[in-house]
Amino acid sequence: MTMSQRVVLCADDYGLTEGVSLGILELAGRGRISATSAMTNAEPWPRLASDLAVFRDRIGVGLHLNLTTGAPLGPMPTLAPDGRLPTLQQLLRRSLLGRIQESEVRAEIARQLDAFERYLGGTPDFVDGHQHAHVLPVVRRALLCVLAERQLAGRLWLRDPSDRLGPILRRRVSLRKALIVHGLATGFRRAARSAGFETNDGFSGFSPLDETPPGRVFRGAFKDLGPRPIVMCHPGYADAALRRLDPAVESRPAEMDYLASDAFAALLAERGIALVPSPR
Numbered sequence: 001m002t003m004s005q006r007v008v009l010c011a012d013d014y015g016l017t018e019g020v021s022l023g024i025l026e027l028a029g030r031g032r033i034s035a036t037s038a039m040t041n042a043e044p045w046p047r048l049a050s051d052l053a054v055f056r057d058r059i060g061v062g063l064h065l066n067l068t069t070g071a072p073l074g075p076m077p078t079l080a081p082d083g084r085l086p087t088l089q090q091l092l093r094r095s096l097l098g099r100i101q102e103s104e105v106r107a108e109i110a111r112q113l114d115a116f117e118r119y120l121g122g123t124p125d126f127v128d129g130h131q132h133a134h135v136l137p138v139v140r141r142a143l144l145c146v147l148a149e150r151q152l153a154g155r156l157w158l159r160d161p162s163d164r165l166g167p168i169l170r171r172r173v174s175l176r177k178a179l180i181v182h183g184l185a186t187g188f189r190r191a192a193r194s195a196g197f198e199t200n201d202g203f204s205g206f207s208p209l210d211e212t213p214p215g216r217v218f219r220g221a222f223k224d225l226g227p228r229p230i231v232m233c234h235p236g237y238a239d240a241a242l243r244r245l246d247p248a249v250e251s252r253p254a255e256m257d258y259l260a261s262d263a264f265a266a267l268l269a270e271r272g273i274a275l276v277p278s279p280r
Helices: 018-029 045-053 090-094 102-120 132-136 139-149 165-171 175-184 187-193 213-223 240-245 251-259 262-271
Strands: 007-015 035-038 060-065 126-129 230-233 273-275
Touching: 007 018, 007 060, 018 045, 018 213, 018 240, 018 251, 035 045, 035 126, 045 102, 060 102, 060 132, 060 165, 060 251, 090 132, 102 139, 126 132, 126 139, 132 139, 139 187, 165 175, 213 230, 251 262, 262 273
Parallel strands: 007 035, 007 230, 007 273, 035 060, 060 126
Antiparallel strands: none
16 A cells, blocks of 8 residues: 655745635635644734634644734834834845844744734644744744743744755756755754754745746645655735735735645645645
8 A cells, every 4th residue: 555645735824914814724624735824923813813723623833933024013123123024135134144133033933922822822833934034043043042941842843944955956946946945944954953843854835926837836846755844835815915015926826726726636646645734
């Protein structure tokens, strides 16, 4: 009997907007995703959390640590002096130059964790990062410190957005983006495991956010999987709020349509893939 390949298919950005969140809930209800991560600093989060709570026993639900979109949950006079979080490019530059106050980042991570627990009534199953900011210098150290202070080692897992170079090169989708994130995430898995946190082993799902057919994106994403892989996705309905907040707009309904399709079900069957809520 052929063994199934266990894969976490995680829809990022729950809470970002009403439309994105509704799309994620619909896919969760149809069994077409197995995890989602929530942006708890997003304005809609308090009113959308109860809808997600219904699925906590069916899918993995994590914290989507956000340091690049919208407003922080508390004062960050150095990183967000005007009350708005920096762009990814600004955060990346400052983190690489060591111009981030770790204490500020630690405080905001704690606030976003608190907002998750306040509205969902428990610890997240995992933590990842919007635009993979959780692996950046200073930010990764701050994250591991906050989680250690809360004694969460062994209770949740962390997303490692890197993969081996061979699979990245063979997928041939969003190659430049995947290689950049691979480089930025160097050492993250080792640091996480040294601190007592499990991680995935294998990561894919980078999308060019253009008119590339979602079928091609996901056929590549489910290729050359690691032993404990995560495939990320960004489905949802495109609404006015999304157009103000995020560059991924029209690609989201296209991804959603594909993930809900018979073609995606056939891909899973063809590859012998079982969607699971955790890589553990």
